[in-house]
Amino acid sequence: MSSMNPAVERQDAVPRHAGTNAASRSIADRLDITVTDRIESVEDIWRALEEEGTASVYQRYEWTRASLPTLEINENRSPFIVTGRLDGRPAFVLPLSVKGRVFRKLSWIGGSHVNFSMGLYSRELLQGVQPGDMTRIMQRVCRMVPGIGYVKLCCQPVEWRGHRNPMFDLPHQRAMNPAFMMTLDGGFEATLAHGNAKRKRKKYRQQCRIADEAGGWKFLVPRDAEGISRLLDIFIEQKSQRLRDKGITDIFGTRKAQRFLMNLALKSASMEEPLLQFYGLEIDGKVRAVFGGGVHQGHLSGYFSSISTDEFSAMSPGEMLLWLVVEKSCANGMTCFDLGGGDERYKRSWCNVEIGMFDVILPVNSMGYPLVLASRLMNWGKRVVRENPHTWWLVGMLRKLRKSVRVPGKQP
Incomplete structure (x- = not known):
């Protein structure tokens, strides 16, 4: 054109x-x-x-x-x-x-x-x-x-x-x-209550115990180039492996798509409402789950997620990371958090709004x-x-x- x-x-x-x-x-x-x-x-x-x-x-x-x-x-x-x-x-x-x-x-x-x-x-x-x-x-x-x-x-x-x-x-x-989507304006406890709060708390405690016994865990929210690049590389590796196993085309597999994600995250480092923020869950020194999302006027939109395929897969590191992201979003005063399209069990367990x-x-x-x-x-x-x-x-x-x-x- x-x-x-x-x-x-x-x-x-x-x-x-x-x-x-x-x-x-x-x-x-x-x-x-x-x-x-x-x-x-x-x-x-x-x-x-x-x-x-x-x-x-x-x-x-x-x-x-x-x-x-x-x-x-x-x-x-x-x-x-x-x-x-x-x-x-x-x-x-x-x-x-x-x-x-x-x-x-x-x-x-x-x-x-x-x-x-x-x-x-x-x-x-x-x-x-x-x-x-x-x-x-x-x-x-x-x-x-x-x-x-x-x-x-x-x-x-x-x-x-x-x-x-x-x-x-x-x-x-x-x-x-x-x-x-889940509404967050009632705080973390109210957000937990959208689904089975008792089950989610029990599972989170179990996940924390497993992670502690394995050598400890960290919740990563990088704002520097080194930390962002690390999570981006791990996300690409985890996502491509999962999609290959399922026989699905990887929309993040091209260099231009990966450069787009890196540019967004780096540009967001100084923003109060990031275009793209990476989150990671590290267990025993290795990142087991990655989540990415952006914010506009208090609304966090989940863009992508990935999990490792290893001995920790059974404990659902992605769900543990989601708990931490929701908790942090509530603490930061976010009002809404959407998990995008697709009907999945974990989405219904957290979300109180179907769009x-x-x-x-x-x-x-x-x-x-x-x-x-x-x-x-x-x-x-x-x-x-x-x-x-x-x-x-x-x-x-x-x-x-x-x-x-x-x-x-x-x-x-």
């Missing part, structure tokens, strides 16, 4: 007809919409909307900027950042990207690295948007770049921080997985219709399989079988 000039790639608001006033016109018609591939050119409006607190850490300006020369290039995506102003005031930023030459797809920046994909919206827009407005807005957006075949905006929360996602008004389907997730997959031109149909069917099939314990177990077995019959020497 060639470089754009924001002053050129622009659609002004629909002209007001005589006898009408601003209040009677729809929001979609009052918006001035601009598109750019240079994130620096929209930093002011982005940071203004970031302060409104209607998005997640994955939509923070610095998080997105760090992803452009790493994740986006790695996936051959070009930034397509859409901004909207409502009667001159910041209204939204849609951090999008374009991929493909013949069959061009419009999707979210960050791709599978983002647990919650969404735009940044002003409270004014969220309170004033009406049915049909987002359809007209997206129609205007798609006309601003030639050749877009279809739109695929997946992994969106139905609601976020008490605000309904305006894109939920577009034709959509339920996402493959819900997401899970509904949805996908928007829409054709833009005639070439996009078969791609949209195939994509919708694939997403539907994945969701059906994931929700059935028997078929999900079978998928796991098939992945392991595929891994075991790969040609020797071929990269996984």
Whole structure:
């Protein structure tokens, strides 16, 4: 995608007809919409909307900027950042990207690295948007770049921080997985009570005893380059081993993805609310579990985790580390802590909020219709399989079988 000039790639608001006033016109018609591939050119409006607190850490300006020369290039995506102003005031930023030459797809920046994909919206827009407005807005957006075949905006929360996602008004389907979150504003004891507090306490005491008898343990929260690099290397090693064993593609396996994580964590070292903070659990001198998450306005979002495959696996070092992270988050005054998408037992034992997730997959031109149909069917099939314990177990077995019959020497 060639470089754009924001002053050129622009659609002004629909002209007001005589006898009408601003209040009677729809929001979609009052918006001035601009598109750019240079994130620096929209930093002011982005940071203004970031302060409104209607998005997640994955939509923070610095998080997105760090992803452009790493994740986006790695996936051959070009930034397509859409901004909207409502009667001159910041209204939204849609951090999008374009991929493909013949069959061009419009999707979210960050791709599978983002647990919650969404735009940044002003409270004014969220309170004033009406049915049909987002359809007209997206129609205007798609006309601003030639050749877009279809739109695929997946992994969106139905609601976020008490605000309904305006894109939920577009034709959509339920996402493959819900997401899970715990509220922390009642303190650690109240957070424990979300699930079986007695069972969690008993298990934590057992874990501490095993770790003490093995030579002691440490809770690591590094803010220096050496400590961050150590946990990053261990995370990559642990994660890649686990995913290889399961026959699953490793999204953290590329050098660009690893450089992205390192850059985020180093940039966060001096931040009160880090874009990425590594946590580690060390037992008997070795790191047995790693957790990573970022913060936006008191909300900690879990990004990734890993555990070792050794004699300590049976004691669940990942769950012990999660206890410590939750405890520290409560002590630091965090209000929410999400564990991302995916329905797992440990998430339900800690979390008291289930976040509904949805996908928007829409054709833009005639070439996009078969791609949209195939994509919708694939997403539907994945969701059906994931929700059935028997078929999900079978998928796991098939992945392991595929891994075991790969040609020797071929990269996984």
